[in-house]
Amino acid sequence: MTLADTAYYALRRDIITGALAPGLPLRMAMLCERYGMGMSPLREALNRLQAERLVDAISLKGFRVAPLSLAELADTTQARILIETEALRLSIAKGGDAWETGIVGALHALSLQSQRGEGAGEALEQRHHAFHLALIAACDSRWLLGFFEKLYAESERYRTQSLTAQRAAHGRDIDAEHRAMAEATLARDSDRAVALLAEHYRRTEDFVVAHFQPAASARRA
Amino acid sequence: MTLADTAYYALRRDIITGALAPGLPLRMAMLCERYGMGMSPLREALNRLQAERLVDAISLKGFRVAPLSLAELADTTQARILIETEALRLSIAKGGDAWETGIVGALHALSLQSQRGEGAGEALEQRHHAFHLALIAACDSRWLLGFFEKLYAESERYRTQSLTAQRAAHGRDIDAEHRAMAEATLARDSDRAVALLAEHYRRTEDFVVAHFQPAASARRA
DNA sequence: AAGCCGGTGATTTTCGAAAATCCCCCTTGC
DNA sequence: GCAAGGGGGATTTTCGAAAATCACCGGCTT
DSSP states (O other), X not given: OOHHHHHHHHHHHHHHHTSSOTTOEEOHHHHHHHHTSOHHHHHHHHXXXXXXXXXXXXXXXXXXXXXXXXXXXXXXXXXXXXXXXXHHHHHHHHOOHHHXXXXXXXXXHHHHHHHTOTTOHHHHHHHHHHHHHHHHGGGOOHHHHHHHHHHHHHHHHHHHHTGGGXXXXXXXXXXXXXXHHHHHHHTTOHHHHHHHHHHHHHHHHHHHHHHOOGGGSOOOO | OOHHHHHHHHHHHHHHHTSSOTTOEEOHHHHHHHHTSOHHHHHHHHHHHHHTTSEXXXXXXXXXXXXXXXXXXXXXXXXXXXXXXXXXXXXXXXXXXXXXXXHHHHHHHHHHHHHTOTXXXXXXXXXXXHHHHHHHGXXXXXXXXXXXXXXXXXXXXXXHHTGGGOOTTTTOOHHHHHHHHHHHHHTTOHHXXXXXXXXXXXXXXXXXXXXXXXXXXXXXX
């Protein structure tokens, strides 16, 4: 893996987790120090992230972490439901044994980690992503899967801004929602699976809206 | 505008028009010569294009123009219909006078250029893009508009591969299709507008499939 | 006192060379 | 004859400095 790839993944993670706050100006000198490399690989990584809308670039004024806003969150959720419900329908129509197996496995791994409690945030997030990917993995569309990844990353940024996503549990059993989705999907009940998925995302949006800290977004810079 | 931006737009155009053939390896020395700049801005442009799937990058082996295939074309068309039909429905629901005005104007400009005949390929393409954008301009979703741009670019690559897109006219009146779409849209008849749009894209796909020259894709390199 | 102009320092952008890596072909050994 | 190993050249990747641009501040004019 090249340094540019390393920089890309590191920056991506730091932006999604919020280690680099929304709106933060990304000065080259600071980034060189932080990631221990020259500016060439960093600039390449930033250009990729710009195309994914995780950073903004302004000509001759450099880069900054893309800011967050509730209006953008609504758009993201809406797009996400559109993409993933279609991908889920396609998967249900086309998926075979390997796909079903992947869902069952991902759900189990997610459930284990989720009961394990507070400490394991990083792994929990990874398994949550793996589960949602498993659901739509058989859709057989590079475009839909690519859009899914971008939208998932953007959604995750909002979730981490909401009180460190501490147990979204407020009157909500997320494990049960995941189980219900998996069940409807494996039963090849497209309409029910799609409805559950959309509802899942709408609730997540509501939770984020309720706990969103606009202060977390740095000023325009 | 920075050199990197210049390189980005120039490369993007050359890839979409086919001036840089699908599959062609993009050697830095060749690109420096062709675009008259050093490699830093070129590499930044290539990284952006990679995120848009117009070029492939393989670690330590450089970049190449993303290859085309009929399987990918089917996926692109399917994704395009999903995105644009939703964006069209939203636009019809939300659009105001400015939006309607934009459609009428874009349709007129397109029609003028299209009757003007063979010579004006570049301008025709630009107006064709402007028309399709005008239809969905009121959807008020950055994500959907962004996806539209990527999918449009990819579709355009296939169209230019098909016999220089010479008058797709084979038993087809494209102007009439555009007029019908605009009419249904302005009448706020979502279902009919969406059906016409989807049919428009399916026919374009069929035309491309019929005239596609697989030889045009350079070998794996 | 308010507004405009110019200079200085900070920052981004770009270049060209150095370092690292890969590809191809030739040699060598079995 | 064929596979494995190695060397030379081509290519990508990375660095650090130079060039270009911007932002801020103080002074000057009105």
